[in-house]
Amino acid sequence: MGKERIYNFSAGPSMLPLPVLEKAASELTNYNLSGMSVMEMSHRSKAYQEIFDETKALMREILSVPESHEILFMQGGATGQFAAVAMNLMGATGKADYAVTGNFSSLAAKEAKKYGEVHIAADTTEKKHTVIPRQSELDLSAGASYFHYCANNTIYGTEWDYTPRADCPVVADMSSNLLSKPVDIAGHGLIYAGVQKNMAPAGMAAVIVDKHLAGRELPCTPTILSYKTTIEKDSMYNTPPTYNIYMLGLVLKWVKEMGGLTGMEQLRDLRSGLLYDFLDNSKLFTGCAEKSARSKMNVTFRTGNADLDAKFVREAAANGLVSLAGHRIVGGMRASLYNAMPVEGVRRLVDFMGRFELNNKI
Numbered sequence: 026m027g028k029e030r031i032y033n034f035s036a037g038p039s040m041l042p043l044p045v046l047e048k049a050a051s052e053l054t055n056y057n058l059s060g061m062s063v064m065e066m067s068h069r070s071k072a073y074q075e076i077f078d079e080t081k082a083l084m085r086e087i088l089s090v091p092e093s094h095e096i097l098f099m100q101g102g103a104t105g106q107f108a109a110v111a112m113n114l115m116g117a118t119g120k121a122d123y124a125v126t127g128n129f130s131s132l133a134a135k136e137a138k139k140y141g142e143v144h145i146a147a148d149t150t151e152k153k154h155t156v157i158p159r160q161s162e163l164d165l166s167a168g169a170s171y172f173h174y175c176a177n178n179t180i181y182g183t184e185w186d187y188t189p190r191a192d193c194p195v196v197a198d199m200s201s202n203l204l205s206k207p208v209d210i211a212g213h214g215l216i217y218a219g220v221q222k223n224m225a226p227a228g229m230a231a232v233i234v235d236k237h238l239a240g241r242e243l244p245c246t247p248t249i250l251s252y253k254t255t256i257e258k259d260s261m262y263n264t265p266p267t268y269n270i271y272m273l274g275l276v277l278k279w280v281k282e283m284g285g286l287t288g289m290e291q292l293r294d295l296r297s298g299l300l301y302d303f304l305d306n307s308k309l310f311t312g313c314a315e316k317s318a319r320s321k322m323n324v325t326f327r328t329g330n331a332d333l334d335a336k337f338v339r340e341a342a343a344n345g346l347v348s349l350a351g352h353r354i355v356g357g358m359r360a361s362l363y364n365a366m367p368v369e370g371v372r373r374l375v376d377f378m379g380r381f382e383l384n385n386k387i
């Protein structure tokens with residue numbers, strides 16, 4: 026390995042496109058003949074404002090964000106948004122509906138309980154979060170301020186293949202699948218994502234919010250978490266995560282060059298298809314999620330033997346295929362196949378799994 030890049034299947038922070046890293050490296054110390062790094066620029070400078078505006082405009086273009094919605098860059102990651110969503114939106118009726126389909130949606134619901142009444146509209150705990158509820162299975166309550174769901178469950182490897190509907194604004198945590206496919210933005214009151222998977226280095230949340238929802242915040246809402254203030258100050262109430270925003274801009278340019286969201290979707294289907302096809306024909310490895318709920322970003326699988334799983338993860342790493350251990354709360358394996366994972370990386374993984382299966386007959 027040494028100086029070579031390896032295939033990193035980490036769930037996040039995770040791989041960034043190589044051309045993006047190379048571009049960032051080439052202008053690390055002197056951005057666009059400014060004589061300084063983007064890291065060193067005042068966020069109030071003209072040069073930085075251009076980077077910021079271009080990044081936001083590209084995000085609007087690539088995700089087809091309608092004018093009704095504003096794009097915000099906030100700190101505190103997706104976890105910060107668990108609180109921000111409740112503090113900003115719960116005030117409408119004092120109640121909200123949450124679908125619990127995994128660890129992060131459970132944490133989001135728990136956080137929201139601090140600020141109002143939470144009704145659990147679906148809970149897949151009994152099925153060990155291997156399934157996704159259908160629309161008809163959602164127990165939506167009358168008078169909810171919003172309905173929250175997690176569009177892709179990073180730990181369990183399940184993903185909603187439809188946009189749920191509700192009589193109130195729909196709020197989605199898309200931390201691990203935003204930018205991987207076209208999204209019905211207008212069907213959501215709010216979408217948020219910790220950027221460290223498909224979008225940029227860790228340290229920021231991207232938020233897409235219907236402007237009509239701003240201004241209903243609970244009086245205790247910290248100014249830094251207020252959507253109204255963040256909209257009014259164009260994400261610069263305080264110093265924004267300037268370098269993250271610049272890196273997001275580079276990633277967005279790469280996404281556009283690669284065919285935008287339909288290009289990302291095709292690559293996504295190719296990557297996940299290779300691995301799921303292998304799993305469906307394997308006698309050693311089994312996919313963890315129900316077929317109808319499978320995530321095309323995080324593929325979870327196991328051998329059924331914890332020692333063999335550990336051996337697999339060890340030997341894969343020795344072969345340049347790293348970070349394949351499942352999340353500590355579920356064990357087994359997980360291959361995160363975000364936008365920046367080359368198809369070749371998945372081919373190598375599948376080849377390796379085939380060899381491992383031959384050598385470890387049960």
Ligand SMILES: Cc1ncc(COP(=O)(O)O)c(C=O)c1O
Binds near residue numbers: 129175199
């Ligand atoms: C779906 C989802 N939501 C929320 C989070 C938490 O994100 P953060 O670490 O940015 O707070 C994660 C992190 O892995 C995630 O995968």
